[in-house]
Amino acid sequence: MSIKLEHLNYIYSPGTAYEKQALKDICLEIPHGEFVGIIGHTGSGKSTLIQHLNGLIRATSGTIYYNGEDIYKEGYDMKKLRSQVGLVFQYPEHQLFEVDVLSDVCFGPKNQGFSPEECEEKAREALKLVGLKEKYYKSSPFELSGGQKRRAAIAGVLAMDPNVLVLDEPTAGLDPKGRDEILDQIAYLHQQRDMTVILVSHSMEDIAKYADRLIVMNKGQVLYNDRPKMVFSHYQELEQIGLAAPQVTYIMHDLKEKGFDVKVTATTVAEAAEEIMQAVQARRGRKE
Numbered sequence: 307m308s309i310k311l312e313h314l315n316y317i318y319s320p321g322t323a324y325e326k327q328a329l330k331d332i333c334l335e336i337p338h339g340e341f342v343g344i345i346g347h348t349g350s351g352k353s354t355l356i357q358h359l360n361g362l363i364r365a366t367s368g369t370i371y372y373n374g375e376d377i378y379k380e381g382y383d384m385k386k387l388r389s390q391v392g393l394v395f396q397y398p399e400h401q402l403f404e405v406d407v408l409s410d411v412c413f414g415p416k417n418q419g420f421s422p423e424e425c426e427e428k429a430r431e432a433l434k435l436v437g438l439k440e441k442y443y444k445s446s447p448f449e450l451s452g453g454q455k456r457r458a459a460i461a462g463v464l465a466m467d468p469n470v471l472v473l474d475e476p477t478a479g480l481d482p483k484g485r486d487e488i489l490d491q492i493a494y495l496h497q498q499r500d501m502t503v504i505l506v507s508h509s510m511e512d513i514a515k516y517a518d519r520l521i522v523m524n525k526g527q528v529l530y531n532d533r534p535k536m537v538f539s540h541y542q543e544l545e546q547i548g549l550a551a552p553q554v555t556y557i558m559h560d561l562k563e564k565g566f567d568v569k570v571t572a573t574t575v576a577e578a579a580e581e582i583m584q585a586v587q588a589r590r591g592r593k594e
């Protein structure tokens with residue numbers, strides 16, 4: 307279920323005064339099962355890029371291959387692609403509109419042609435996966451908290467049983483506890499369902515914690531596409547485009563400059579703590 311983008315360009319309102327090239331010559335390959343983070347400053351093209359992945363936007367030029375098949379070739383089944391590559395928009399709760407949560411989550415499978423019984427079964431399974439308690443199934447989506455609405459919206463996509471889950475800032479506007487809960491749930495789904503996850507985020511800390519790979523967008527182009535640790539080693543270049551590596555990257559570089567024997571590759575608090583402990587023990591050992 308790999309996704310491959312070849313020389314993708316996208317121009318909004320071509321030939322008008324509002325013409326804007328949002329994507330420039332994007333070449334990427336995302337193998338099945340990866341957890342990919344996408345980061346970039348406002349307007350760098352993240353949302354435009356992910357909307358190409360399920361055919362919602364058609365590239366001005368270039369090609370996308372899903373599972374080796376050109377999605378722009380004549381007769382390609384776009385409907386099937388949309389159910390295999392599930393897209394959760396920014397503030398997805400704005401798209402909850404049915405009378406109750408269960409009916410809302412049934413909407414996708416209903417469109418896929420499943421019977422009412424099958425839809426309910428799929429919806430219940432998806433709601434369980436996102437950790438929404440059964441007592442909310444018959445509530446109006448509008449009665450839920452922000453985090454619960456987000457879960458219901460993610461369940462709506464999961465009920466269609468996608469191979470790829472694309473999320474545009476799923477934690478925007480949530481408090482720290484709600485953010486961690488949603489991201490832990492997504493990481494759990496990634497493992498449980500063997501799904502590719504593509505997560506647009508503004509938080510380098512979140513990317514460091516969850517992603518196998520990080521794509522950094524800048525002015526419509528891919529600036530970096532590598533393991534997060536490798537990308538964070540370019541922290542000075544990231545700063546130049548208004549981004550910052552996780553706080554621990556700076557702490558480790560600082561300690562190194564102060565003569566501590568630490569590797570600078572730690573990107574999470576847990577990894578940094580481990581390295582610092584080892585460096586302190588090594589220092590003590592040398593003194594004794």
Ligand SMILES: Nc1ncnc2c1ncn2[C@@H]1O[C@H](COP(=O)(O)OP(=O)(O)OP(=O)(O)O)[C@@H](O)[C@H]1O
Pocket residue numbers: 318319324326327328346347348349350351352353354355
């Ligand atoms: N419908 C549109 N018409 C014209 N230009 C657009 C449209 N949508 C986005 N753009 C422009 O395309 C560029 C990329 O926008 P996009 O929304 O993809 O960026 P983004 O990285 O997702 O930003 P954010 O982090 O703010 O969501 C920006 O310059 C934006 O102003």
